[in-house]
Amino acid sequence: MASIELVLAMLLAVLASGYLQRMLPWSVPLPLVQIALGAVISGVFHEGATLDPDIFFLLFLPPLLFLDGWRIPKDGLFRDRGVILPLAFGLVVFTVVGAGLLIHWMIPAMPAAVAFALAAILSPTDPVAVSSIAKRAPVPRRLMHILEGESLLNDASGLVCFRFAVAAAMTGSFSLAKASMTFLWVAAVGVALGVGFTLLVSRAQNALSRRFGEESGTPILVSLLIPFGAYMIAEEAHASGILAAVAAGITMSYVELTGRVLATTRVQRTAVWDMLQFTLNGVVFVLLGEQLPGILREAAESVQEAGHLNPWWLVVYALALNAGLVALRMLWVWVSLRIDARAARRRGEARGNPHWRVVAAASLAGVRGAITLAGVLSLPLLLPNGREFPARDLAIFLATSVILLSLVLASIGLPRLLVGLRLPEDSDDQRQLDLARREGATAAIAAIDRAQHAIPDDSADTDLYAQAAVRVMALYEHRIGERFGTAVEATTLHKADRAERELRLAGLEAERRRVFELARQYAISDEVARRVVREIDLLEARYRV
Structure with a gap:
């Protein structure tokens, strides 16, 4: 004892x-x-x-x-x-x-x-x-x-x-x-x-x-x-x-x-x-x-x-x-x-x-x-x-x-x-972060577009998925610096929650795959990849609750 x-x-x-x-x-x-x-x-x-x-x-x-x-x-x-x-x-x-x-x-x-x-x-x-x-x-x-x-x-x-x-x-x-x-x-x-x-x-x-x-x-x-x-x-x-x-x-x-x-x-x-x-x-x-x-x-x-x-x-x-x-x-x-x-x-x-x-x-x-x-x-x-x-x-x-x-x-x-001491810094860290996020966002938009078009045209949820896709893709478009001004009425947003969740998960999965691919190709460092993937993981954990 x-x-x-x-x-x-x-x-x-x-x-x-x-x-x-x-x-x-x-x-x-x-x-x-x-x-x-x-x-x-x-x-x-x-x-x-x-x-x-x-x-x-x-x-x-x-x-x-x-x-x-x-x-x-x-x-x-x-x-x-x-x-x-x-x-x-x-x-x-x-x-x-x-x-x-x-x-x-x-x-x-x-x-x-x-x-x-x-x-x-x-x-x-x-x-x-x-x-x-x-x-x-x-x-x-x-x-x-x-x-x-x-x-x-x-x-x-x-x-x-x-x-x-x-x-x-x-x-x-x-x-x-x-x-x-x-x-x-x-x-x-x-x-x-x-x-x-x-x-x-x-x-x-x-x-x-x-x-x-x-x-x-x-x-x-x-x-x-x-x-x-x-x-x-x-x-x-x-x-x-x-x-x-x-x-x-x-x-x-x-x-x-x-x-x-x-x-x-x-x-x-x-x-x-x-x-x-x-x-x-x-x-x-x-x-x-x-x-x-x-x-x-x-x-x-x-x-x-x-x-x-x-x-x-x-x-x-x-x-x-x-x-x-x-x-x-x-x-x-x-x-x-x-x-x-x-x-x-x-x-x-x-x-x-x-x-x-x-x-x-x-x-x-x-x-x-x-x-x-x-x-x-x-x-x-x-x-x-x-x-x-x-x-x-x-x-x-x-x-x-x-x-x-x-x-x-x-x-x-x-x-x-260390007061005032400076060493040559990792000058391309920000460039790698920008590259990872831009490429990830582009891959996510493509995945959302594929997921949206996979829904039959005669489905009752076609409009809801379209509205959800607009919302999710707007976030990624904004990330890569483009304006996307389409708005969705607040009264109809709750109808698209499930569709939005599925599309967000599809986008996050594609984004993560692209970041890992960039790391395997040595376009970005594993440290930068780990940092961006953690951000994606935290977002995915939120939508999988």
Whole structure:
């Protein structure tokens, strides 16, 4: 019963955190509020939750990574790949090597493999934490897309490096050649399994739905289970479940463009996933706060292993490690942005070297969060010989410190750095929105006209359908900028309600099909398509009530 009460208390803390953040007179990132509430829970229950690392990893990572892959704008990912890829892969390796050497130098008693494992789990950034800060200090949209793309890919690369480092700590041996070949295997098979599993499940679900029908909640439940299924199958095949979950999410975004899911299902599914994302991220930070007192106690005891008797050395370690991570990130960001600008100039684009504030903002925006915490808490409790995993508590404390310090630094520094900062924006977003709406409206008018002419001329409802068609088509004509002045008497409008509903649904269906077609042809981005389709879905849900 105590475990159930603890879980309910954590969910209540997540619920209360949003209100508390808005009530505070000063700007505080939501994760910090949740961490504080977790510490309060720890004081009330006087006993921390005992976590099984494997279960913790399985419970939190697949859905979060899946949703990141599903929702990230793919056009921005490809357009800014020259910046994103060096951050997502090169910076991870640079951080693992640089921070790993720094940690092992500061704390010689921490084995090198554990130091590199800690550095690896500190390499992924958390866009959710940055988004929380950006609500009160808006990050330029293009910079936010770059940070999201980096986070999507460095989650996978950082966690794979983390797994290798933990394996080295468990076995006491490490081979670079073997690790490289193993990495290629787990990456390729993980991605393939994630893509294949998502396509297989989606097609099977569609086939069963066409033949036997389905309950309205079935597609939502299937979408919730896909990331766990992809992750577990990949892990059983000794591949990367992390990459499988990411690949499943990206594949799901393309499956969505087929437009086979009902509008009401899409609306409900979006709400369910929004709730799940908020809850999982919130619980992770509440759990961090709940574990924090115990982490501090155990880290103070283990600091003696490093040869220091004063627990204040923990503060020194935390500050030095955070400063080292910021310096490594700033150096890499500065170099990669200059290389990207030089490459752009060679392609004939007018691109200057990055402003120092862009470099500083991108560096401070590398906030660590849920992925780092989920990973570090998954460190094994025991070695194969039955001894305790070396410096586990100290590693968790240092990771926790970096999460807290990076949140505080970003919440203080980003609002000041972002004042007046401008980046090249997505200039064709409005053009794509106009194209999607204009083409959708044209397709809708054609569908309404076909539906109207499908009615027999001798039908008693011919006039009502004609009047309804005039009303509905007038709305679409107005959307594409044309005047349509035909009016219908108010006393006769109620007679055409049913006809109007049918014609509106026909128009909305055609409009949605055209938007999906434009997205499949890459005439518009998937982000723009998702935005317009949501508008259409909400209208359709209104008429299907």
